[in-house]
Amino acid sequence: MERFDVVIVGGGPAGSAAAHAAAESGASAVVLEKGVPRADRPDRLGPDSTDAAGILDYWVDIMGIHPDEMPDDVVVSTLDRAEFIGPEESLVLHRTGFDSSYDHFGYCMNRARFDDFLRDRATDAGAEYRVKASVRDVETDLEASPRHTVHLANGDDVSGDVLVLADGPQRQVTNKVLDRYVPFDITDRLATTKVNHIAYQEHRRLPEDVARDVEGAIKFWWGYMPGHTAYPWIFPNDDNVARIGLTMPIGMDLSAVEAREQYALLRDSDERIPPGKEYIRRLLEQEYGDEYDIETDFPLVEDRGKSKGTETYAISSTRPIDSPTEAGIVVTGGAMGVTSAFHEGGDHVAVRTGAIAGELAADGDLSPYNDRWKDAIGDEVRRNVALSDVVRDYGPDDWDKAFSVARKLMEASSGDTLFKMNNVTAGLTAARLVATYKKTKYGLRGDRFVQLHADEFVV
Known part of the structure; x- marks a missing residue:
């Protein structure tokens, strides 16, 4: 041995x-x-x-x-x-x-x-x-x-x-x-x-003008698909290739989704939560389908990723x-x-x-x-x-409100990062958003954010 x-x-x-x-x-x-x-x-x-x-x-x-x-x-x-895109509002x-x-x-x-x-x-x-x-x-x-x-x-x-x-x-x-x-x-x-999310992503080659548009930016769409911390993204790589993917909870029940008609990437005909591949196709159709044929103009790059340009992971x-x-x-x-x-x-x-x-x-x-x-x-x-707990029950309207408030906070604080701000001149709603985050974070002080503590082990 x-x-x-x-x-x-x-x-x-x-x-x-x-x-x-x-x-x-x-x-x-x-x-x-x-x-x-x-x-x-x-x-x-x-x-x-x-x-x-x-x-x-x-x-x-x-x-x-x-x-x-x-x-x-x-x-x-x-x-x-970084670009955060809501159904009606956005934040950069x-x-x-x-x-x-x-x-x-x-x-x-x-x-x-x-x-x-x-x-x-x-x-x-x-x-x-x-x-x-x-x-x-x-x-x-x-x-x-x-x-x-x-x-x-x-x-x-x-x-x-x-x-x-x-x-x-x-x-x-x-x-x-x-x-x-x-x-x-x-x-x-x-x-x-019970505790993990699943993620799926594809490596696709972008048309020249789309590649220029996303160059230097990581893009996230919030409020487009249901589930806690469920969102699609685009990450630019080299040679006009981007990782286009999403994260979503494991085992979601579509019948339990409230106001499902508000989620842009769901369809009335859906009987269950769509698979990652379908979500990505719908995102690309939504963003670029008026000008491009998605499968032809955004081809998979099969020598990247885990298998044929795709990968799935926890x-x-x-x-x-x-x-x-x-x-x-x-x-x-x-x-x-x-x-x-x-x-x-x-x-x-x-x-x-x-x-x-x-x-x-x-x-x-x-x-x-x-x-x-x-x-x-x-x-x-x-x-x-703390941030995850604050947005746990957010729907599309909540994300729009949050991005609108965050933009006002940034303008009132010369572009500083959102949750380090003390400036409340952006209004009462902005003050409440920051206060909610700070209160949640304070509740996690010390090691209260740890779910299994050292003293629980029996050695």
């Missing part, structure tokens, strides 16, 4: 960052990644944890990796704005309002190349990265050395004193491991089918969880619930939490982890949880 100081389950951003930090600090580390084939990664298997692959300016500093450190082919476009942001070491509003990246960069960075530091290494189970004996034995599907065993769980928002291994340390059924709190939309560090276990990235359907994934927080986990694993003392990750990303997660 092979032995390492640190065994990492999952080779996405969190797992690779943990391996890099551990190896760079002198620990032996191995990443166990089941590996999936992708059209845009034809020469090697890798992680399946894809997202819309955009990073805002201040996320660069949260992540701790500047684009200048990456190979040239990772960043595929730089951003100068040209700056996030947070200090950053990055000079642009943000950037879009090729996610497969980003994963490969993080993987190569980890192996260059001395970590091992193994694919076709599916984890079947983990056996832990806190009195033994090493404490953890990881059983692989091929019959091999790998052991280590520290176990880093970085298997993404589906938590296929994480749930199984954590269930042994809580006095309740872990799936009651962290069940994938996004965690939960509040984050602590880790049972006394058992030599840390949970990172999507598995701990720090990615979000509200803000489009979370590569930046995955990398940061993974790096903290790897550093502490190499030091041999995991006890600071639950405090360290809150210090590093707590404000970011708290903001997103």
